[in-house]
Amino acid sequence: MARAYLDYNATAPLRSEARDALIDALGVVGNPSSIHGEGRAAHAIVERARATVAQAFGAKASAVTFTSGGTEAANWLLQPGGDGGALAVSAVEHPCVLKGHRFAADRVRVLPVTAEGRVDLGALDDAVTPGAVVAVQAANNETGVLQPMREIAALVRAKGATLVCDAVQAVGRVHLSELEQSDAVFFSAHKFGGPKGVGAVVWRGRSEAPPAFVKGGGQERRLRSGTENVAAIAGLAAALGAALRDQEMLIAKCGALRSKLEQRLQAIAPEAVIFGEGAARLANTTCFAVPGKRADLMLMALDLDGVAVSSGSACSSGKVERSHVLTAMGAGDDLAAGAIRVSTGWATRDEDVERFLAALDKICGRRETRSAA
CATH class of the missing domain: 3.40.640.10 (Type I PLP-dependent aspartate aminotransferase-like (Major domain))
Structure with a gap:
């Protein structure tokens, strides 16, 4: 696949x-x-x-x-x-x-x-x-x-x-x-x-x-x-x-994918925080954090499940660090250190977003299972 x-x-x-x-x-x-x-x-x-x-x-x-x-x-x-x-x-x-x-x-x-x-x-x-x-x-x-x-x-x-x-x-x-x-x-x-x-x-x-x-x-x-x-x-x-x-088509496509992703994200993890949610944003970008979830562990789990996303600015470091952007926006240390960025583009397919959501659901389910135990 x-x-x-x-x-x-x-x-x-x-x-x-x-x-x-x-x-x-x-x-x-x-x-x-x-x-x-x-x-x-x-x-x-x-x-x-x-x-x-x-x-x-x-x-x-x-x-x-x-x-x-x-x-x-x-x-x-x-x-x-x-x-x-x-x-x-x-x-x-x-x-x-x-x-x-x-x-x-x-x-x-x-x-x-x-x-x-x-x-x-x-x-x-x-x-x-x-x-x-x-x-x-x-x-x-x-x-x-x-x-x-x-x-x-x-x-x-x-x-x-x-x-x-x-x-x-x-x-x-x-x-x-x-x-x-x-x-x-x-x-x-x-x-x-x-x-x-x-x-x-x-x-x-x-x-x-x-x-x-x-x-x-x-x-x-x-x-x-x-x-x-x-x-x-x-x-x-x-x-x-x-x-x-292709710009107008891309904005419409990515906007629809973002809406779907964010609606499903909030169903999977109702406590998730979407950064900049109330501001005008690029149609292709969702940056979020789930309280209590570490970005590095989420990135590894998603990667193992065949999904490539980022935490923070990928070209600034080869390692996961707390986001200065989110800190400047007033996010607490826990959220700023746990941010995941999903960004789509010209070749993104609907099934790519579906695969991400399925993988995220598994990750959040694991956390809930451990918490219940």
């Missing part, structure tokens, strides 16, 4: 369109910086991909810079200016933002969030000063909670600050028009069915983009040195096109 893969927020299966584009590009021998015919052919692949990304975000092609993914992008974008600058981040950001920035500790303000995981706009208003950088996720990787990016962008712009939006979980799952007021947006291809290890930044700020983080030969308009990963970039563009083409 095929395993049930329900960990799309960690990485999505490679789409066929991306695989075909990647394999085709692997046959192109030239370096995209070379001026001969082979080099021009490779360069053309990169520039077609750049145009695809630019069109998706309603930006100029010159605004797009290819990177290795979200972590590199955050490390590049979140650096202080000549005066040392200030940074404001929400308490529920991905570790690539919380740990990847290069601001002095005393120049960083960590913004509280509500119990539903949304940024406290009053605290943001108080924290932002002219010239500051503000970093906010469009959608949280653990809970799927959506931030009010239009309101945040208006507030940040009125203060004369710069808004950097982590859109890693948003692309293909929310309308990109929601992000158009951000000065910079970054994303990773593997979250929407592209290859791992490639992403992009779209810079629409009123000032110039930050100086290069990766220095060397001056590729990507001297903003990101290193020979471009032509094949991966081709796969990114193909996956992005497919993800945007």
Whole structure:
């Protein structure tokens, strides 16, 4: 029996369109910086991909810079200016933002969030000063909670600050028009069915983009040195096109699966807590905890039953740790340490969710049996 893969927020299966584009590009021998015919052919692949990304975000092609993914992008974008600058981040950001920035500790303000995981706009208003950088996720990787990016962008712009939006979980799952007021947006291809290890930044700020983080030969308009990963970039563009083409269908499908999952979850474990349940969330994400249940043991039991899910942010650690996101939302230690994240996507089948629910029912039944004994 095929395993049930329900960990799309960690990485999505490679789409066929991306695989075909990647394999085709692997046959192109030239370096995209070379001026001969082979080099021009490779360069053309990169520039077609750049145009695809630019069109998706309603930006100029010159605004797009290819990177290795979200972590590199955050490390590049979140650096202080000549005066040392200030940074404001929400308490529920991905570790690539919380740990990847290069601001002095005393120049960083960590913004509280509500119990539903949304940024406290009053605290943001108080924290932002002219010239500051503000970093906010469009959608949280653990809970799927959506931030009010239009309101945040208006507030940040009125203060004369710069808004950097982590859109890693948003692309293909929310309308990109929601992000158009951000000065910079970054994303990773593997979250929407592209290859791992490639992403992009779209810079629409009123000032110039930050100086290069990766220095060397001056590729990507001297903003990101290193020979471009032509094949991966081709796969990114193909996956992005497919993800945007299928977006409305995906939102509807995943929303229906989430509703079914959460209704059955509450029947199996009425005491379960669904984090961010009352907030606007990604249609594909459910993050929950069952009081008294350890996440590591649940993950192992589910895995043995053929079900792949996560606890917290899969790309931040190879081990299960208490979630800083849930702690910031006010969850107690027991719940924060027991959170399980289920995330669906383009290839998820109804039987995958059924298999997860059956496995969860067995796990909760074991606990009840031991308690009765």
